[in-house]
Amino acid sequence: MNAIKAIYNFIVGDMIILIGVVVTVLVLALINNVSALAPLRAIEGVLLVVAVLGVLSATLLREALGKR
Amino acid sequence: MQWAVLIAAFLASAVEFVEAFTIVLVVGITINWRSSLAGAFAATATLAAIVATLGVALVRFVPIDYLRLVVGVILILFGLKWIKKAILRYSGLKALHDEEAIFEETRAELRARGEEVAPRFEPFGVALSYKAVLLEGLEVAFIVITFGSSSATNVCNNTCGITSAAIGATIAGILVILAGIIIRAPLTRVPENTLKFIVGIMLTTFGTFWAGEGFGVAWPYADAFILVLAVLYLLASFILVMILRQSKQRRVVGVSMPKDATEVSEQEVLH
Numbered sequence: 001m002n003a004i005k006a007i008y009n010f011i012v013g014d015m016i017i018l019i020g021v022v023v024t025v026l027v028l029a030l031i032n033n034v035s036a037l038a039p040l041r042a043i044e045g046v047l048l049v050v051a052v053l054g055v056l057s058a059t060l061l062r063e064a065l066g067k068r
Numbered sequence: 069m070q071w072a073v074l075i076a077a078f079l080a081s082a083v084e085f086v087e088a089f090t091i092v093l094v095v096g097i098t099i100n101w102r103s104s105l106a107g108a109f110a111a112t113a114t115l116a117a118i119v120a121t122l123g124v125a126l127v128r129f130v131p132i133d134y135l136r137l138v139v140g141v142i143l144i145l146f147g148l149k150w151i152k153k154a155i156l157r158y159s160g161l162k163a164l165h166d167e168e169a170i171f172e173e174t175r176a177e178l179r180a181r182g183e184e185v186a187p188r189f190e191p192f193g194v195a196l197s198y199k200a201v202l203l204e205g206l207e208v209a210f211i212v213i214t215f216g217s218s219s220a221t222n223v224c225n226n227t228c229g230i231t232s233a234a235i236g237a238t239i240a241g242i243l244v245i246l247a248g249i250i251i252r253a254p255l256t257r258v259p260e261n262t263l264k265f266i267v268g269i270m271l272t273t274f275g276t277f278w279a280g281e282g283f284g285v286a287w288p289y290a291d292a293f294i295l296v297l298a299v300l301y302l303l304a305s306f307i308l309v310m311i312l313r314q315s316k317q318r319r320v321v322g323v324s325m326p327k328d329a330t331e332v333s334e335q336e337v338l339h
Contacts, residue, residue: 017152032283
């Protein structure tokens, strides 16, 4: 358990960032592999950038609300 | 010698070398040079072992897209963590005097007293440097092999093409390292938090770019889009800093208002 915690702290140390990035990767993997979602492949890059900015905003918002 | 292949490989490899060297440089300045160079040398050794084992077959056996995706995602995670810390410090929500700053202060004090502190290995720095050099080095190897093989003609065979491409890539690598050594000194004068903020932006930028490539995203203007991504993240970060600062100021005013009101009423009672 300590080893997992150490790896988690080493790589990210923030649950919102970790979950946000993992969900983004899963969504992009789905878009890449499910043929019904093929039209979305054209905006994969935009989705990735928006998701990264969204994750950053979400984690900062949590910190700001937490300080309150 | 095929000059067209040499120049093409030089230009393409220079871009990859700049990407790898930028990360080695910032890890060296913000964490320490021992960790940065250890990661870079370990990656070079791994790369040499892979190229020596697989040779030209490297292009077939190494899944470069999966590698880009994995390295890209890890860089996004690292980068977001650094940007978050830097933004919280800029906006005043996080004190500048955290453990890391205290450690740096102690180190500076020891230095001032003439006691030298041996730079320790930071796994984070070693890993960052290692991944960047390995990924970009593999891309350079791909460039050399594909450019060299595809240019084989009656006059110049496969080996001749690869040799020309390898010479172009080597010249690019040497020039990038020399340029990096020259700009290293001015970079050390940039404040610590600013550097960490820039590193966070760069890691997230490279991470997004590589993860996107791993998913098959064709970025507009190819590698030049890295600059667009960096500017985008910089702007977004500045906006977030401003929003957080305003929100903090509003809270401070909100907290001090009732206190002031109480003070006034107390004074009125006394008078």
